[in-house]
Amino acid sequence: MNSWEQSGLARFFIRIDKMIEAFAIVLIIAMVLIVFTQVMTRKLFNFVFFWSEEVTLLCLTWFSFIGIGIGFREKLHIGMDMVEKSPAQVRTDGSGQGDRRLHVWIRTLHDCLRHAVLDTHVRIDSSCH
Numbered sequence: 001m002n003s004w005e006q007s008g009l010a011r012f013f014i015r016i017d018k019m020i021e022a023f024a025i026v027l028i029i030a031m032v033l034i035v036f037t038q039v040m041t042r043k044l045f046n047f048v049f050f051w052s053e054e055v056t057l058l059c060l061t062w063f064s065f066i067g068i069g070i071g072f073r074e075k076l077h078i079g080m081d082m083v084e085k086s087p088a089q090v091r092t093d094g095s096g097q098g099d100r101r102l103h104v105w106i107r108t109l110h111d112c113l114r115h116a117v118l119d120t121h122v123r124i125d126s127s128c129h
Contacts, residue, residue: 031059
């Protein structure tokens with residue numbers, strides 16, 4: 001494939017990206033307008049469009065999925081080194097703190113799970129009496 005075909009393909013994908021971003025903007029604007037209209041008609045006229053909540057939820061869902069894709073493409077998502085790196089990479093990061101950080105991360109995860117299980121167990125026992 002020559003460079004002209006590659007640049008043509010790149011332009012094609014850039015156009016698709018721009019269309020998806022424009023669709024996300026249209027979705028958020030539509031969602032804001034629908035919710036604003038719903039609130040105003042409910043407060044002023046005591047009337048609500050029966051479709052407004054469902055359309056708003058659809059817009060929110062699609063906007064969220066498109067936003068996830070855009071965020072992934074732009075590397076905007078929050079990441080943690082302990083999760084992104086394998087334990088071997090953390091252990092050999094050169095700072096000498098890799099093993100300690102891994103131990104703290106595992107201990108924190110263990111404590112969270114233990115408390116979640118114990119709290120559930122206590123709630124079940126207290127509700128039975």
